Amino acid sequence: MDKYRYEVKQLISGLTFKGKILFAGITSEKLYTNYIAFENSVGWGNHYILRDASSMIYQYLIKDDIFSMEDISHMMTMVNSITPDTEDFPGILTSFALDACTAIISTLQFIIDGDDENIIDVAIFARDTVDIFIQVKDEISSLDPSLEAKIEYNYFMLTEKKRQRNLIMTLSATDLKVISDDLINQFKTTQPIIEIAQLFKL
Secondary structure, rough: OOOOHHHHHHHOOOOOOOHHHHHHHHHOOOHHHHHHHHHHHHHHOOOOHHHHHHHHHHHHHOOOOOOOHHHHHHHHHHHHHOOOOOOOOOOOHHHHHHHHHHHHHHHHHHHHHHOOOHHHHHHHHHHHHHHHHHHOOOOOOOOOHHHHHHHHHOHHHHHHHHHHHHHHHHOOOOOOOOOOOHHHOOOOOOOOOOOOOHHHHH
């Protein structure tokens, strides 16, 4: 098993059902602007669906009987419809957009089946986005023997993993029986996990 995947699995074991959803929802939202960059670049996609899916997750946390499982399943289908195929849209932005969509889908899937693997997947999708960003930004060859170390100790990777760990620990220590918009916003940070502009020297 991926070492970080195992670490996340251990960490989220201390979270309640709602805590896991909140961690995944916030982490998925961190990838939202990456999807917008993809959509603007290729002229395909619909970030409004992704935004609505994110909103559904938060609304569910506030009032869990507001949506049926059929509603949530339908939203998953909608997100699937705007998830890009890397064969149709070659390029790094496609990988970022794919991670953004699959993170949301995994969060919604967890609401339906309660399988922790879905929450772990969200953490890994965010980690993978940072991984690819670092490789491209720093022009690291896949044949570089120090590839893993260069990625693991890169500022962006260290920062994202720290954000995830800190969020999980904070949620673990918080009473989440009653969740409000204000409470959700307390856990959010404004710092992006990658800087897409750095890839294109904008």
